[in-house]
Amino acid sequence: MAYVIDKELCLGCGTCEAECPVSAITVDEDGKYIIDPDQCLDCGTCAGVCPVDAPKG
Ligand code: SF4
Numbered sequence: 118m119a120y121v122i123d124k125e126l127c128l129g130c131g132t133c134e135a136e137c138p139v140s141a142i143t144v145d146e147d148g149k150y151i152i153d154p155d156q157c158l159d160c161g162t163c164a165g166v167c168p169v170d171a172p173k174g
């Protein structure tokens with residue numbers, strides 16, 4: 118399993134990217150934050166720090 122960022126909710130603040138322990142979160146070609154499912158540890162840190170609860174596990 119891996120977390121997925123709801124692009125409709127995401128504000129693009131970058132907090133999750135900064136806090137992910139394995140740097141699984143990057144910005145795609147559309148400027149949207151995305152999670153690499155192959156790197157994600159399912160730890161939930163991104164969901165915990167997101168102001169709008171965009172990362173869903
Ligand atoms: S669940 Fe954890 S490992 Fe996966 S993207 Fe979020 S912070 Fe990174």
Ligand code: SF4
Nearest residue numbers: 127128130131133167
């Ligand atoms: S913390 Fe939430 S709002 Fe900010 S970039 Fe990550 S998913 Fe988007």
